[in-house]
Amino acid sequence: RRAGAAAGGPRGGRCRGSRCPPGAPPVSDLGRVLRLDARRTALLVAVPVLTAVGTAAALPGLCLSAAYWDNTVVALVNAVRFLGPVAAALAAWAAVRERPLDYLRDLTARSPATGALLDLLLLSSAALVSYTAVTALVVAVTLAQAEAGHPHPLGVIAGAGALVLHVVVGYLTGRVVPHRATAALAFGATAMWAALRIPGVSWWSLLPPAAFPRIDLFTTLRPRVFADQAAWTAGLTAALILGYVLWATRRFLLVLPLAAALAATGAATLGLQGSDPAAVRAAPAPQACRHWPVTVCVHPALRDALPRLMAAVVPLAARLNGTPGEFTQVRQRPGWAPVSVADGVAFVHLDEDLSPGYAARAARQISRALKDPRACAAGSSAGYPALVDAWLLDDEPPSIADARAARRFASWTERGRRAWLRRHFTRYRTCSLGPADFRPVRAGKHRSTKHARRGTFDRTAPPT
Known part of the structure; x- marks a missing residue:
């Protein structure tokens, strides 16, 4: 009992169980x-x-x-x-x-x-x-x-x-x-x-x-x-x-x-x-969008990508304005769906980790989707489409065999290049461009009123 009291047990405590020895x-x-x-x-x-x-x-x-x-x-x-x-x-x-x-x-x-x-x-x-x-x-x-x-x-x-x-x-x-x-x-x-x-x-x-x-x-x-x-x-x-x-x-x-x-x-x-x-x-998700000067929509988890993606696709959309490949919307598509440009909508893929260069890669997806893969795989265009792609994407112009065509294309103004692209878009799409296509073009001479849309990319207009 004294040992039990010292251990914190109740006064007069006893062992329980038949195996408890006497006096324990x-x-x-x-x-x-x-x-x-x-x-x-x-x-x-x-x-x-x-x-x-x-x-x-x-x-x-x-x-x-x-x-x-x-x-x-x-x-x-x-x-x-x-x-x-x-x-x-x-x-x-x-x-x-x-x-x-x-x-x-x-x-x-x-x-x-x-x-x-x-x-x-x-x-x-x-x-x-x-x-x-x-x-x-x-x-x-x-x-x-x-x-x-x-x-x-x-x-x-x-x-x-x-x-x-x-x-x-x-x-x-x-x-x-x-x-x-x-x-x-x-x-x-x-x-x-x-x-x-x-x-x-x-x-x-x-x-x-x-x-x-x-x-x-x-x-x-x-x-x-x-x-x-x-x-x-x-x-x-x-x-x-x-x-x-x-x-x-x-x-x-x-x-x-x-x-x-x-x-x-x-x-x-x-x-x-x-x-x-x-x-x-x-699991379809309502996308997060920005609506000026073009509409760009991505998955809500990637809404932080909207500013850079907008900055990358707006110049491309402006240069394609008036051509059969023009677009006024860019939407992110799941990885299993193909990239395409149709009916004024460009569908792209985005890196989920938003690694550096994701916006430029999305713009390149659009430029590749503009071309006919079968026609481009069958024919040889001596690098002319790459010359046009570099201008569309604001990249450094590549070195091609026809240096005269490259110098002539580089000497044109922005307005002259856009007018030239409206006239030669079909040949650009099928990768069938040749030296004869790079003749001097006066700005505004071949402007197509059928496809042109005034004010679509007016940067002075207030955003919605």
């Missing part, structure tokens, strides 16, 4: 203190380590130029592939450290599985606290930009479930195999399981911890994939915990819920296998 201190209270001390060390290590690893794994997956919510969720889910093995190793380490206290738990009247379940609850809570901190940081990075799309709460839940599954696997491994090398074994096994996932290769990569490829703009992930992943992790986690409790307590009534958890895991596996070809679907 109240080991239930002493064991509680020791267990709390052991858990405190594990939690103090787990939370900062998991937060640092999760942040380092999630942030590189975000494209700082295109804040697309689908890719934000994908970055979180993919981060579990790196965060999970660390969580499993820490959980196994905590389980091995808790193992010497089992004899104290056996002296109490509680179930043999109660202590393990409490440890799992604390370790899972620590892992989820770290995951929440990483999620908040990634969401803040997305909100700080011109975000687009819609968040997927099921994706965040699926990632959290996969992380808890790693904690359960690591802890139960430490309970079953209480050895110093168990933490390294748990880390190696879970890391190998995560390494088997190659994004976009097969349905196998959809099993938690999932490995998703980067989601292109104008596409999105199907919510059913996240729902199946959440069901898979919940079912397998419940099966592992129920199996351990059944082994520790010999209560065979747990066989029925154990079978139900395994059945749910199997059903979710079949769902993930069937959803592999349709994991990503098209």
Whole structure:
């Protein structure tokens, strides 16, 4: 009793359980203190380590130029592939450290599985606290930009479930195999399981911890994939915990819920296998636009590209004004759709990371789309179309064999070149230009009133 009072127990406390030796201190209270001390060390290590690893794994997956919510969720889910093995190793380490206290738990009247379940609850809570901190940081990075799309709460839940599954696997491994090398074994096994996932290769990569490829703009992930992943992790986690409790307590009534958890895991596996070809679907988005002096529209996640893109395409549109290739609108098109110029609309592709030169590359796409690929591939124009392309795109004129034509074209005024292009656009389009086409042209002589539009590119007009 004096020892019990010194340990902080109630006055007159007694041991519980038939195996308590006579005159022994109240080991239930002493064991509680020791267990709390052991858990405190594990939690103090787990939370900062998991937060640092999760942040380092999630942030590189975000494209700082295109804040697309689908890719934000994908970055979180993919981060579990790196965060999970660390969580499993820490959980196994905590389980091995808790193992010497089992004899104290056996002296109490509680179930043999109660202590393990409490440890799992604390370790899972620590892992989820770290995951929440990483999620908040990634969401803040997305909100700080011109975000687009819609968040997927099921994706965040699926990632959290996969992380808890790693904690359960690591802890139960430490309970079953209480050895110093168990933490390294748990880390190696879970890391190998995560390494088997190659994004976009097969349905196998959809099993938690999932490995998703980067989601292109104008596409999105199907919510059913996240729902199946959440069901898979919940079912397998419940099966592992129920199996351990059944082994520790010999209560065979747990066989029925154990079978139900395994059945749910199997059903979710079949769902993930069937959803592999349709994991990503098209997702049309209302585009962000600027309407003067031409209309330029892009995906909302790339609205920061509008000023430079406008500056790159306006001179090109002005020089093509009055020709069959003129356009007054530029719209971003998904990567699987071809680039084209038709009915006054130029459809282009944009780099999602807005790497340097993206606006100039979009303008070159328009100039290439003006030409007939079959005719240009069959004929030889001695570099004349390249000479015209350099003028259209404000590039340095190339060196061609016909130096006389190049000097003559360079000597013309801007107005004279535009008039010449209206007259020879068909030959430019089919790459059939020749020396005879580069004759002197007086400005305004061949101006076509059929295609010309006054005021279309009047830079003095106020923007709308």
